[in-house]
Amino acid sequence: MVQRAALVETRNVSKHFGGVDALQDVTLAVFPGEVTCVLGDNGAGKSTLIKILSGVFPPDSGELVIGGAPVHFANPRVARSYGIATVFQDLATVPLMSLWRNFFLGNEPTKGRGPFQRMDTRRAKQVMRDEMAKMGIEVRDSDQVVGTLSGGERQAVAIARAVYFGAKVLILDEPTSALGVRQSGIVLKYILQARELGRGVILITHNPHHAYPVGDRFVLLQRGRLLGSYRKEETTVEHLTEMMAGGAELKELSHELEALKDIPAMAAAARELAAEAPEGT
Amino acid sequence: MSTAAGVRETSPSEARVGRLVSISRFTRTLQRPEFGALMGAVAVFLIFTFLDATPNHLWLTQIGLASWTQQAAFFGIMSVPVGLLMIGGEFDLSTGIMTGVTAIVMALLIGKLHWNAWAAIGGTLLFATVVGLVNGVAVVKTKLPSFIVTLATYFVLRGASIGFVLHVNQGSTNVVLIGGNYPGLASAKQVFGSTFAQSSSLPGGYQTAVLWFIGVTVLCTWILTRTTFGNWIFASGGDPVAARNVGVPVNRTKILLFLGTSWAGALVGIISLTQASSAVSEQGAGYEFYYIIAAVVGGCLLAGGYGSAVGPALGACIIGMAFEGVIYANLDSSWDFTFLGIVLFIAVVVNRVFYRRALKARR
Structure with missing residues (x-):
C-alpha cells in the first residue's frame, strides 16, 4: 500500500490537569479515506485528545502537524479553518427545525442585497438533498423537522453538513453510545460513506464491536497513555477487547x-x- | 474508491433505512404552528356572528370589522415581536408598560421640551433602544431567566412613569397635548394615529394602526421565514448549545429580539399618543399578558424554538374579537378575563398535542 500524506498528526502530545496526566506522549496520524478509531475506557484520555484536535485547548507539550508543518489551534474556529470538524453527539442539530434549515444553520446561503438580502431557500434545499444523497439518504421532504428523524439519521445530517462545509477530518465523539443496535449500524454506514468521500475520520468510541468493522487503524488509550496502535490486518476484535478491558x-x-x-x-x-x-x- | 454514484447502489433493506418518509401536504398544514389560531379565530368570529345582538347585525358589517381590527391592531403590533422573542427562547414582561412609557416620553418631549413631533418620535425610539439593550444585555450577561430580568424592568419603568411624571408635570400623571401649538404633531398623526377608507357605510374609517399591524406582521414573517436572522431565532430558542456549536451568534440574536419588542412598544406608544393627544402614567401596564396570550394562542412554544409571526397576529385578532364581540353580543364584559383564561388554557393544551405530534419520531 502506498503511504499517503497524513491529514493531521499528533506528535508526542501531552496534557496535564493539575497533577493528573490526562494524556502522555500520544502520537497518531489520520489519513484521507481512512477511519482511525480511538479506543479506550472511561478516563483513558479520549476526550482530552479530541479537545486538543478540535482546538478547545492546546497540548502542554508535543505538537499538532498538518501537511508536514506544525500548527497551533488558538480556538475551535481555527481548527475548523484547517478543515477539522467535530460532530458532537446530541449537540449538532436543532430538533424543531427543518432539515434544510439545520443543514445550513450558521452558514446560510443568501441572495439579494441590503434590506432585501434573504436566504436562498431553493439552493439550500437542493444542496441539502444532493449532500444527503451522497450519504445515501434520499430526502423527499426538505421541510421535515429534524426531531422526527432517528438518532442515526440526525448524526448523518451533521456528518453530511461537516463534509459539505469542507471538513477534511471528521471527529465523531461517541456517535453510537446513545443509540440502539440498528441505529448504531446506520451511523457506522454513514462513517463509511464519509470515508468513501475521501475524508479522514476519527471515531472515538469505547466499543470495539462498533470500531472494528469500520476502522482502518486502531489507537488504544489507557490512563492517558498510548497502549497500542494497529492497522486492521494486525488485530482482531477479540484482541482489541482484551487490550481495552x-x-x-x-x-x-x-x-x-x-x-x-x-x-x-x-x-x-x-x-x-x-x-x-x-x-x- | 467509490463515488457518490456508487453510494446510491443501496440494497433493498438499506434503501428502506436511507429514505426519509414524506408527510402529506394536509398533515403538514395541520401541523403548522398557526393552524390552531386560525381555527380559533374563525370559531370566535362565528360565535359572535350568532351572538350579535345589534339591530342590523353590525358585527358582519364594516363597522364590526373596524371595531375589532382596531383592538386587534394594538395587541398585534406587540404580540408579533413578542412571539418572535418567545421563539428565540425569551420573555419580555416590560412590553405592556413600555407602550405607555414611550407615549409619555414622546408627550413630554413635545409638551415640556417643545421638540418637533418627528424629533420626539426619534427620541422615543432612542429611549426604546436603550430599554431593549438593557433588557437584552442583562439577560444575556447574567444568564438569569428573562422573566425575572424584564419583570424588574417593568417595575422600574412603572414606578418612573408615575414618579418622574408627577415631578415634571405639575403633580399630574396625565400629560396632555391639546390646545397648544405642537409643530409636526399633525403630520405625525396622519402617519400614526389617523384613519383611512372612510365611506358612507363606515364614516369613521379604519384606524391607521391596522395598517401598522399588517406591516409589522408581514415584516416579522419575512424576517422569521426568509432571512438568515430568522434561522438564528429558531435555533437560539430551539437549542442554544447546538446553535453556538455551528456558529450562530445566539447572544446577539437575543439582544436584537429584545430590541424588537422594545421598538414595537414605542410604535404602539407613538400611535396611541398621536391618536389621543395625551398619555397617562401606568398606561399599558398589565397588557404584557395579552401579548403573551396572543403569542401562545398563535402557536409559539413557551419553551422557544417553534412558532410563527402570523400565529400571534391571529391570536391578537382573537383577543380583539373577544373584547369587541361581548359589546356586540350585549354580554357582561367583566367576563373578558375569564374567557381569555379559558382560551389560553385550551391553546396551551392544543399546542402541546401538535408539538408532540410534530416531533413524533418514526420508528
Missing part, C-alpha cells in the same frame, strides 16, 4: 456473576460478559 478481569467478573445466576437479570449480564471476554483467557 483487560480480558482476565472481564472473565473473572463473568464468573462471579455466574455464581448469582439464580437472579435472571444477573445471568443475562453474565452471558453477555462471557461473550465479550476473549476465548483464550
Whole structure:
C-alpha cells in the first residue's frame, strides 16, 4: 500500500490537569479515506485528545502537524479553518427545525442585497438533498423537522453538513453510545460513506464491536497513555477487547456473576460478559 | 474508491433505512404552528356572528370589522415581536408598560421640551433602544431567566412613569397635548394615529394602526421565514448549545429580539399618543399578558424554538374579537378575563398535542 500524506498528526502530545496526566506522549496520524478509531475506557484520555484536535485547548507539550508543518489551534474556529470538524453527539442539530434549515444553520446561503438580502431557500434545499444523497439518504421532504428523524439519521445530517462545509477530518465523539443496535449500524454506514468521500475520520468510541468493522487503524488509550496502535490486518476484535478491558478481569467478573445466576437479570449480564471476554483467557 | 454514484447502489433493506418518509401536504398544514389560531379565530368570529345582538347585525358589517381590527391592531403590533422573542427562547414582561412609557416620553418631549413631533418620535425610539439593550444585555450577561430580568424592568419603568411624571408635570400623571401649538404633531398623526377608507357605510374609517399591524406582521414573517436572522431565532430558542456549536451568534440574536419588542412598544406608544393627544402614567401596564396570550394562542412554544409571526397576529385578532364581540353580543364584559383564561388554557393544551405530534419520531 502506498503511504499517503497524513491529514493531521499528533506528535508526542501531552496534557496535564493539575497533577493528573490526562494524556502522555500520544502520537497518531489520520489519513484521507481512512477511519482511525480511538479506543479506550472511561478516563483513558479520549476526550482530552479530541479537545486538543478540535482546538478547545492546546497540548502542554508535543505538537499538532498538518501537511508536514506544525500548527497551533488558538480556538475551535481555527481548527475548523484547517478543515477539522467535530460532530458532537446530541449537540449538532436543532430538533424543531427543518432539515434544510439545520443543514445550513450558521452558514446560510443568501441572495439579494441590503434590506432585501434573504436566504436562498431553493439552493439550500437542493444542496441539502444532493449532500444527503451522497450519504445515501434520499430526502423527499426538505421541510421535515429534524426531531422526527432517528438518532442515526440526525448524526448523518451533521456528518453530511461537516463534509459539505469542507471538513477534511471528521471527529465523531461517541456517535453510537446513545443509540440502539440498528441505529448504531446506520451511523457506522454513514462513517463509511464519509470515508468513501475521501475524508479522514476519527471515531472515538469505547466499543470495539462498533470500531472494528469500520476502522482502518486502531489507537488504544489507557490512563492517558498510548497502549497500542494497529492497522486492521494486525488485530482482531477479540484482541482489541482484551487490550481495552483487560480480558482476565472481564472473565473473572463473568464468573462471579455466574455464581448469582439464580437472579435472571444477573445471568443475562453474565452471558453477555462471557461473550465479550476473549476465548483464550 | 467509490463515488457518490456508487453510494446510491443501496440494497433493498438499506434503501428502506436511507429514505426519509414524506408527510402529506394536509398533515403538514395541520401541523403548522398557526393552524390552531386560525381555527380559533374563525370559531370566535362565528360565535359572535350568532351572538350579535345589534339591530342590523353590525358585527358582519364594516363597522364590526373596524371595531375589532382596531383592538386587534394594538395587541398585534406587540404580540408579533413578542412571539418572535418567545421563539428565540425569551420573555419580555416590560412590553405592556413600555407602550405607555414611550407615549409619555414622546408627550413630554413635545409638551415640556417643545421638540418637533418627528424629533420626539426619534427620541422615543432612542429611549426604546436603550430599554431593549438593557433588557437584552442583562439577560444575556447574567444568564438569569428573562422573566425575572424584564419583570424588574417593568417595575422600574412603572414606578418612573408615575414618579418622574408627577415631578415634571405639575403633580399630574396625565400629560396632555391639546390646545397648544405642537409643530409636526399633525403630520405625525396622519402617519400614526389617523384613519383611512372612510365611506358612507363606515364614516369613521379604519384606524391607521391596522395598517401598522399588517406591516409589522408581514415584516416579522419575512424576517422569521426568509432571512438568515430568522434561522438564528429558531435555533437560539430551539437549542442554544447546538446553535453556538455551528456558529450562530445566539447572544446577539437575543439582544436584537429584545430590541424588537422594545421598538414595537414605542410604535404602539407613538400611535396611541398621536391618536389621543395625551398619555397617562401606568398606561399599558398589565397588557404584557395579552401579548403573551396572543403569542401562545398563535402557536409559539413557551419553551422557544417553534412558532410563527402570523400565529400571534391571529391570536391578537382573537383577543380583539373577544373584547369587541361581548359589546356586540350585549354580554357582561367583566367576563373578558375569564374567557381569555379559558382560551389560553385550551391553546396551551392544543399546542402541546401538535408539538408532540410534530416531533413524533418514526420508528
